[in-house]
Amino acid sequence: MRVxxxxxxxxxxxxxxxxxxxxxFPSIPEDxxxxxxxxxxxxxxxxxxxxxxxxxxxKAMEELNKLNPKKGVATDDMITFxxxxxxxxxxxxxxxxxxxxxxxxxxxxxxxxPSIIAASMATLVGITTVKLIQWYEKKKxxxxxx
Numbered sequence: 001m002r003v004x005x006x007x008x009x010x011x012x013x014x015x016x017x018x019x020x021x022x023x024x025f026p027s028i029p030e031d032x033x034x035x036x037x038x039x040x041x042x043x044x045x046x047x048x049x050x051x052x053x054x055x056x057x058x059k060a061m062e063e064l065n066k067l068n069p070k071k072g073v074a075t076d077d078m079i080t081f082x083x084x085x086x087x088x089x090x091x092x093x094x095x096x097x098x099x100x101x102x103x104x105x106x107x108x109x110x111x112x113x114p115s116i117i118a119a120s121m122a123t124l125v126g127i128t129t130v131k132l133i134q135w136y137e138k139k140k141x142x143x144x145x146x
Contacts, residue, residue, distance in 0.1 A: 014039055041056035089116065093112065097112070
């Protein structure tokens, strides 16, 4: 991941996914290091590099907390990132394949497509739910202020 960062891959990927990140994380400036850290974390999770993803996720949260006016209180962007990180779409579930192979499965990689579909649905439902709750809370806050 550091090689990708040094080679400028993170910046290229950030530009490609900017329309998505801008909608998911509207209060984060486009060039903020939090975006790069989140993208690196998501990429590591997608590649099944769980041990590499954890420090990247922590780095992303540290960067997000720098933007936080109330330190120690999760912002909407932090919560959204946590939902995406927790549901973690994995393209190659290597650990599950290895366990299935060690237990004598005739076709251990047969779970790849169902795993991708299930994780994608979990991510979609998680993002939808968190955005609906955030929308409702903002609407409720405006109603109280009026």
